[in-house]
Amino acid sequence: MSHSHVPIRVAVLGSGFFGTTLALACRDDDAFEVTAICDLDSTSADELARRVGARTLSDPSQLAAAADVDLVMIATPNHTHAAATIALLNAGKSVFVEKPLAITGPDALAAVEAAGRSTGLLLVGHVERTMPGIKRMYHAARSGELGTLLEGYGSRSRLIHVPQGADNWWKLDGARTGGELLHEIHELDLLTWILGDPVEIRATAGAPRPAGGPPEDSVHKTTLKFASGAVAYHELSTSAHVADWRFRISGTLAALEANLRTGVVSQYTDGQVSAQWGIFDSEQANASLRDSAERKQAYNAAGATSPLWMQAAVECELAEIAAAMRGEESVLIEAPATAVVAGAEAMAQVAAARQAAAHAASDALAGV
Ligand SMILES: NC(=O)c1ccc[n+]([C@@H]2O[C@H](COP(=O)([O-])OP(=O)(O)OC[C@H]3O[C@@H](n4cnc5c(N)ncnc54)[C@H](O)[C@@H]3O)[C@@H](O)[C@H]2O)c1
Incomplete structure (x- = not known):
């Protein structure tokens, strides 16, 4: 896809099945530039970083301080989503977090509160929208x-x-x-x-x-x-x-x-x-x-390839993420926590x- 905007600099946290799908889609979309990949498994992070031309960060806490990151895409297991989202929002980063936003209602609401205080945006991977x-x-x-x-x-x-x-x-x-x-x-x-x-x-x-x-x-x-x-x-x-x-x-x-x-x-x-x-x-x-x-x-296990329809869905999702980051209307903004609650x-x-x-x-x- 071709856009006339400055690319959104993205870090992907989690280089398993879906982090890979997201990172490859960002690599192929001019609206984004993947600058960093982070995973507890450094071999997996290095491999994905090589594929998308990014650097590897070994410690998730480095993402909050990374100057070349506007948006962090979180694709780690569900129970880790809320804490990572809140920490990154508190550091002023925008966050796109895979579904579900959290695994408890209070954690989902705490993430929405953190977004309210942050200069960053909170977007959740409700891709069907x-x-x-x-x-x-x-x-x-x-x-x-x-x-x-x-x-x-x-x-x-x-x-x-x-x-x-x-x-x-x-x-x-x-x-x-x-x-x-x-x-x-x-x-x-x-x-x-x-x-x-x-x-x-x-x-x-x-x-x-x-x-x-x-x-x-x-x-x-x-x-x-x-x-x-x-x-x-x-x-x-x-x-x-x-x-x-x-x-x-x-x-x-x-x-x-x-x-x-x-x-x-x-x-x-x-x-x-x-x-x-x-x-x-x-x-x-x-x-x-x-x-x-x-x-x-x-x-899907790590290493699986997304079917074409899922890749098409992620392309649609990236268009909505880019719109939100530009301050335009996006279907990913409304009601981030309601379904979890x-x-x-x-x-x-x-x-x-x-x-x-x-x-x-x-x-x-x-x-x-
Ligand atoms: N929107 C969709 O249709 C869709 C499809 C598949 C998965 N997902 C979501 O994506 C997320 C990831 O799923 P997956 O299928 O990629 O799982 P996965 O197991 O393939 O990948 C998870 C990765 O996270 C890493 N990891 C685990 N804990 C971590 C931590 N604390 N910090 C950094 N890295 C950590 C693991 O090493 C692994 O590489 C899940 O939340 C899942 O619900 C969404």
Whole structure:
């Protein structure tokens, strides 16, 4: 891509699967210049730094003081996001942090507070917001084209295959991911981005998958109610043999549904499809999305290559990051913490219900 602006100088913290995707995309985008790569694994950092023509920093605390860094992209495991984000914002850096912003509600809100005090910007990797077809849904919903918003629906249900011998992998550890609902936060974010802060949340989760499956809490059902009176339902499963990946928003005049397994957004009026467009503008990217949906689903390991649709999504995301850094409108600015706060509340309800069930079972055993 070609831009007439001074490049944004970027450091990438975390040179694993997604840090690599982000750094390579920045290397290929004139709006950015990658100046530094930092990872606890210096071999991995050196290798990525070589690929993008940047230097390596071995200690994350060096990023705060680096004079040639405007923006730090954080792509480390989820439980490290909030502390790194807050430290960098306090040092006046802008931060783009991968989702989820934090794995607890208070940490997410503390990051937003730090952003309020900082000269830097806080942007979260809610990449689905930036996909052109979904961005169009947002604008239609916000401009009143759908009438009064009544209902939202989000689903990410598939069967995740876990590699053998990955027992201590952070992506299978709820203490480091925040649990599946926060790790796979994208559709929950779309719902709260468009409908606002939920005023009521009801969540339940199925029994954990048997040993070897990812992670605990693999089947979640969450209902949300919003101040406007709109309601939403969100489903997430890593154990679903019938896969579903969609996002819908319905109003009094029309409904819009993005089906991420087909790459198509459909507008419905009176039950009939009244318009359709792609999730991406490029048919190749939509075809790649369809192709990925057909394949075995797994968490990506470091060293994996992003499929074409993900690269296309990151290109869209970079355009939104660059716009935000230039002080222009960007879909990544609004509601950075809402989905984490909602998701963490849902997770807390699930944990409390599990604990109550465990107590009831032990009371029954003891004959209380
Ligand atoms: N937006 C998306 O669609 C998407 C897709 C994949 C991953 N992600 C997010 O990207 C982040 C990274 O995921 P990944 O798949 O690249 O994981 P990964 O395990 O491949 O990479 C993580 C890297 O962080 C490094 N690291 C760990 N702790 C660190 C620390 N404290 N300081 C510096 N480096 C540290 C590790 O050495 C590793 O290289 C996660 O938050 C994940 O949720 C987002």
